Amino acid sequence: xxxxxRYFWMLLLAMAAGKGLAQDVRTDKAASVSFFSSTPLEDxxxxxxxxxxxxxxxxxxxxxxxxxxxxxxxxxxxxEHFNDSYLESSKYPNAEFKGSVVTDxxxxxxxxxxxxxxxxxLLHGISRHYETKGTLVVKxxxxxxxxxxxxxxxxxxxxxxxxxxxxxAEVVEVTVHADYKP
Numbered sequence: 001x002x003x004x005x006r007y008f009w010m011l012l013l014a015m016a017a018g019k020g021l022a023q024d025v026r027t028d029k030a031a032s033v034s035f036f037s038s039t040p041l042e043d044x045x046x047x048x049x050x051x052x053x054x055x056x057x058x059x060x061x062x063x064x065x066x067x068x069x070x071x072x073x074x075x076x077x078x079x080e081h082f083n084d085s086y087l088e089s090s091k092y093p094n095a096e097f098k099g100s101v102v103t104d105x106x107x108x109x110x111x112x113x114x115x116x117x118x119x120x121x122l123l124h125g126i127s128r129h130y131e132t133k134g135t136l137v138v139k140x141x142x143x144x145x146x147x148x149x150x151x152x153x154x155x156x157x158x159x160x161x162x163x164x165x166x167x168x169a170e171v172v173e174v175t176v177h178a179d180y181k182p
Contacts, residue, residue: 024058026143026180033066033176035151037169044078044168046071053178055136055143057107062117062145064097064176086158086168087124096122097130105136112137117147126156143180148173 034047050070054063068089073079083089099119107113118131134147151172153160160168 023182024056026055026057026141026182028053028178028180031064031176031178033064033174035071035175036173039167039169042167044073046073046078046082048072051176051178053145053176053180055107055145055178055180057138057143060101060105060107062097062099062101062119064095064178066095068093068095086153086160092123092125094122095124098122099130101136107136107138107143110138110140121151121156123151124156124158128155141182145178145180146176148175150174 029052030049031051031053032047032049033051034045037044048066048070051064051066053065055061068087069083071079071082073082097119099117101107101115102118103113103115105113105115113136115134115136116131117134118129120127121130130149130151132147132149134145137144151174153168153170153172160170
């Protein structure tokens, strides 16, 4: 019986420690990600609100996972070309970002913080380092995050046929927004 009591207390302590870690993590299961490509012939934009995002307010680690096929376009044909020809979403179904906030910001205190985020973006099977500025607004236990950065298609081996070079920009602007909650 003494051994059972010891295991019970060890299990209880482990659960309490795990709960403490979970309190530091904020998530958004419907974060929004959009991109914009502008050329003299055509502007292309798409968005999704199906990204999964996490932020650890203690360690300042950030994670985003975006199902590539979830992007909505103005025209059905654009979506088909995006998924089949450019991002090959059947082969590379998700885009992921893993990084951290590198600025000195106390994310446990209310306030608006201009931050710098560094990390790796895995897109089209190719991982590249990115650094971008963003904003985190802390209010109580919730954090709202916004950032905007540029992605060069060639950096992720996304090939644009020469016939389409006038329609698709070589650099795409990506915007992310997350409402992180405990």
